[in-house]
Amino acid sequence: MMNIVALVGSLRKDSYNRKLAEWMRERYKDKFQLDIADIGALPHYNQDDELNPPEVVAAFKRQVANADGVLIVTPEYNWSVPGVLKNALDWLSRVDKVLVNKPVMIAGVSTGMMGTIRAQLHLRQILQSPGLAAKVLPPAGNEVLVNVASQKFDEAGNLVDAATVEFLDQVIGRFIEWVGR
Numbered sequence: 001m002m003n004i005v006a007l008v009g010s011l012r013k014d015s016y017n018r019k020l021a022e023w024m025r026e027r028y029k030d031k032f033q034l035d036i037a038d039i040g041a042l043p044h045y046n047q048d049d050e051l052n053p054p055e056v057v058a059a060f061k062r063q064v065a066n067a068d069g070v071l072i073v074t075p076e077y078n079w080s081v082p083g084v085l086k087n088a089l090d091w092l093s094r095v096d097k098v099l100v101n102k103p104v105m106i107a108g109v110s111t112g113m114m115g116t117i118r119a120q121l122h123l124r125q126i127l128q129s130p131g132l133a134a135k136v137l138p139p140a141g142n143e144v145l146v147n148v149a150s151q152k153f154d155e156a157g158n159l160v161d162a163a164t165v166e167f168l169d170q171v172i173g174r175f176i177e178w179v180g181r
Contacts, residue, residue, distance in 0.1 A: 002032035002179060005067040009074030009085035009108075009119075011040045016109040016149040017073045019157040024071070027165075028172055034071065037063055037088075045090040057091050065098040069179040070134070073107045076119035081126065093131030103179040104134040105171070107144035115145025137178050142171050 006021045018036075025034040041056050043049075053061075064070060074085055092099045106123055108116025120143065127134040144167070146152060152161035159165055 002068045002176065003066065004032045004034045004069045004071055004179075005063055006034055006036045006071040006073060007039055007085060007088055008036060009039075009072070009082040011084055015075070016111070016146070016153060017075050019153055020107060020109050020146065020159060021071065021073045022157065023159045024073075024168070024172070027168075031172065031176060032068075035063065035067075039084055039088040042084075042088055042091060045087055045094075047094070050091075050094045053091070053095075060088070061092065061096060061098050064092060064102070065096070067102070069103040069105065069175065070099070071105050071107065071175075072123065073109070074116060074119055074123065075108060076110060076114075076116040079118040080122045081119050085123075086126070089126060089132060093129065097131055097133075099127070100131075100133045101135050103137070103175070103181075105137045105142070105144075105175040105178070107146070107168075109146040109149045111149050113147050115147040117143075117145055120145070135178070137171075137175055142174060144168060144171055 008018045008021050010017045021036055074081055106120050108120055110116050127136050146164055152164055154160045
């Protein structure tokens, strides 16, 4: 079975982005195994440590290296990606560069009307940098920008908006194809 690792850009316990990743893990469990990496456990990137990183960093890099693809689910902080996600990407961009040519899908949830469009645009730029050079699912028809989250998730954290679920089903189908290329 296909193995996907998720990087969730929010550490908040009741994060809508974490809820989306967990909902996706359950909904698509017959299509792939989705493991959510604990990027909050990573120390701040420090170039002094990159050749001999702490075990938590080495384990994280192995987790990404061993995955068939990566799902990044991120909120938008100040029109960009959260620091915790950028820190994780900085670790992945150094020495063994395990994200190079790795298939990546981006999604994001917001309580506002714009979804996470600015964060996702910035994230796409970051993922194209030489140290990361990820194979990102093209944006045309694949931008998962879940807005007004309070109206799209139920109390149990399930995504219940039918149009969003239908759209996600289609994007996941394209992502699975993308990973298989």
